[in-house]
Amino acid sequence: MTPGGQQRPAVVVVGASRGIGKAIAEVAARDGAPIVLAARSAEALATVADNIRKAGGEAFTVPLDVLADDAARDLERFLSANSLFCDVLVNSAGYGLRGGATVLPLEEQLGLVDLNIRALAELTLRLLPGMVARRRGGVINLGSVASFTPGPYMALYYASKGFVRSFSEALHEELRRTGVTVTCVAPGPVSTEFLATSGANRVALFKVLPKLESDYVAEKAWRGFKAGRRLVIPGLSAKLTILLATLVPSAIMLPLIGRLQRRSKDPCPCGSGKNFTACCGARGNSRGIPAQGR
Ligand SMILES: NC(=O)c1ccc[n+]([C@@H]2O[C@H](COP(=O)([O-])OP(=O)(O)OC[C@H]3O[C@@H](n4cnc5c(N)ncnc54)[C@H](OP(=O)(O)O)[C@@H]3O)[C@@H](O)[C@H]2O)c1
Numbered sequence: 001m002t003p004g005g006q007q008r009p010a011v012v013v014v015g016a017s018r019g020i021g022k023a024i025a026e027v028a029a030r031d032g033a034p035i036v037l038a039a040r041s042a043e044a045l046a047t048v049a050d051n052i053r054k055a056g057g058e059a060f061t062v063p064l065d066v067l068a069d070d071a072a073r074d075l076e077r078f079l080s081a082n083s084l085f086c087d088v089l090v091n092s093a094g095y096g097l098r099g100g101a102t103v104l105p106l107e108e109q110l111g112l113v114d115l116n117i118r119a120l121a122e123l124t125l126r127l128l129p130g131m132v133a134r135r136r137g138g139v140i141n142l143g144s145v146a147s148f149t150p151g152p153y154m155a156l157y158y159a160s161k162g163f164v165r166s167f168s169e170a171l172h173e174e175l176r177r178t179g180v181t182v183t184c185v186a187p188g189p190v191s192t193e194f195l196a197t198s199g200a201n202r203v204a205l206f207k208v209l210p211k212l213e214s215d216y217v218a219e220k221a222w223r224g225f226k227a228g229r230r231l232v233i234p235g236l237s238a239k240l241t242i243l244l245a246t247l248v249p250s251a252i253m254l255p256l257i258g259r260l261q262r263r264s265k266d267p268c269p270c271g272s273g274k275n276f277t278a279c280c281g282a283r284g285n286s287r288g289i290p291a292q293g294r
Contacts, residue, residue: 013035098154
């Protein structure tokens with residue numbers, strides 16, 4: 001509590017234990033606000049908090065699984081117990097899955113929807129009304145270049161990022177003239193653990209695209225948000241990728257992305273147990289339709 005008994009504005013970063021969230025937390029801390037770091041790994045959060053404090057900033061840690069019941073309420077309770085309010089929310093927790101939608105485990109796919117869509121929407125919708133009442137602050141949501149096109153073989157991930165961009169851009173417009181900003185950040189590949197955990201680093205599409213550093217993305221995201229931007233696309237390669245995705249007709253784009261994101265060793269969606277290329281992908285049958293009599 002401040003001497004006047006008031007709560008202080010904080011930047012709350014969800015997904016702050018590593019990657020882009022950690023980098024945004026570090027950039028935001030340099031602007032002087034207390035940073036609340038949330039993710040599941042308590043130890044990693046403590047390390048990030050130590051680094052922020054060593055650099056002269058103020059940091060709190062909240063080990064939290066945003067998929068747990070009441071996670072958003074727990075976060076609000078933590079803020080209130082520490083005489084803080086959420087001035088800026090950064091939604092950086094997210095994961096990707098690569099593989100045929102009919103082959104990937106259903107639970108993992110639905111878990112992606114819960115994290116990338118439901119948790120992001122809940123945190124945003126719970127914390128925005130307070131910001132609007134105070135006429136300050138806002139939300140940074142991590143989208144992706146993937147939000148600009150459907151993505152065969154990463155179907156739910158691309159769709160989830162499409163949701164994040166659509167939701168964020170609509171809120172940006174709704175909140176015009178309220179003093180509150182909602183910014184969607186849409187990077188291309190960034191050198192973080194995400195590329196390995198999502199399986200993206202094993203596919204041709206992600207191999208050919210240049211990788212950005214998370215510090216660079218964080219700097220662009222934070223400055224863009226502060227400037228009231230609706231959409232931040234860090235780096236020239238991401239801008240060109242998006243231009244291509246919006247100009248090239250879907251009839252060309254979707255088979256191209258599918259081809260680049262599929263691996264010959266992927267199990268065939270038809271359930272034969274063979275790999276895709278040896279089974280339905282053989283002899284140019286790139287749509288995954290089992291050839292008759294095989
Ligand atoms: N890296 C890329 O190439 C790239 C490109 C475009 C967009 N993005 C997007 O940017 C965002 C951040 O990606 P990143 O590259 O920084 O990924 P990352 O390095 O894998 O970090 C993900 C963060 O989310 C946290 N997290 C995951 N599940 C959680 C849960 N249930 N509850 C709370 N926190 C959870 C993780 O911490 P714990 O494991 O400790 O919980 C970690 O801090 C994601 O939304 C991603 O889709 C990434």
